[in-house]
Amino acid sequence: MKAVKIRCTLNGRPVTVEAPPAARLLDVLRGPLGLTGTKEGCGEGECGSCTVLLDGAPVNACLVLVGQVEGRAVRTVEGLGDLADLSPLQEAFVKEGGSQCGICTPGFLVSAEALLAAIPQPGETDIREALAGNLCRCTGYQRIVEAVKVASKERASREPG
């Protein structure tokens, strides 16, 4: 099917992109929208590398067709922070060694962001459940879990008042 205009909110800004509506959200993010932070791992919804937030909920961008996000809010890892202004999670992943080869890291950051938005002070079980849809073959997960704990404390200390 030929490209059509699809409108959504992307990382807080309204965008219009021309794409075939049955293309995967993952391909449209990485292609026409130029947001290559979202990675393709398995392409089958198993590994979570392509996790983005759709109206605040973590989803696998490899299983969402871009026509399905018309009028909705998408947030990718680029929407969390940037080199000049890392989010508490991004900073904690760097400091705690929560990232090694890095291919899974954007997906973990996005899943963890959704967790901290819902549960600002999560317990270890909350963290492990929230990250259960993200696979990492390098870290053994422990440093990722520690990074999320550190980030939750940092976020709390940044809270106004």
Place this chain on the structure above:
Amino acid sequence: MSLAELPLHAFERPGSLADVCATLSRRAGKGEETVLLAGGTDWVVAQHMSPLSLGGELPLVLDVSRVPEIRGIRITGERAAIGAAATYLEVRHHAVLTRRVPMLTAMARDVGALQIQARGTLGGNLATASPAADGSAALMALDADVILANVHGERRVPIGQWFTGYRRTARADDEIIVRIEFTLPRTGGHQLWRKVGTRAAQSISKVALAAIGEYERGRCVRVGLGMGSVAPVTASLPTVRALAVSPGPQVVTDEHLDAAVRRDISPIDDVRSTAAYRAHVASALVRGFFHTLRPVSSAG
């Protein structure tokens, strides 16, 4: 239909159930295929394995994930109605379902990780009709009804008549699943959801058991069971169910249960497990559930 051809599909996002039914009616009449897409956790994955269409007609993809009439969860008295496009996440966090049907909400939490829970739906689970489907096993234990609609109106199919063969269902080409209905289990009984897989999240079950035991004045009056991955379709275990009512959970022996399970399932060897392991686990899960029923019945 390979992944490379995915963008070539025609795609529409109908705004109402009437629009969906009209499109299905028109296309089914001409023998044209239509894909009803909600969370995509099954169909999009399947595109990886599909061969190229080689210029053949691609199906129309109808995004039904936001059709208002098939969304939401409603409780009316003792009846529950779950929209076909309600996600597992919505099921999992529903207050009444959590209190009255913890077996169902436990299933919704186990079916996959959060990314799958946020997209997958019970309607999709019933439509794709995988014998390994967790949602179908839970709905079988509830003896749910599947409500279908087409341009002429609605019809109701008891879940026992829903699966007509391996990945085949009673849905006609011009119909869409609109909701699933069931009676809330009586309070004070026992419910169990057990999923046996390779890991806790993101694994397709080797065997799954959904079970409900209901009591009136201390007597077991109904046992509902649904088992996944042990037969070409979701198993309802009718012989085991009958033993729960007569002679009853406190009398029936483990050996009788094992024989009934053997009669009710036909497991196979495949990539995820073996027939022998599945048969062993199926018996162990059923025995375990009946053991939990005994104290209630003897105390009643």
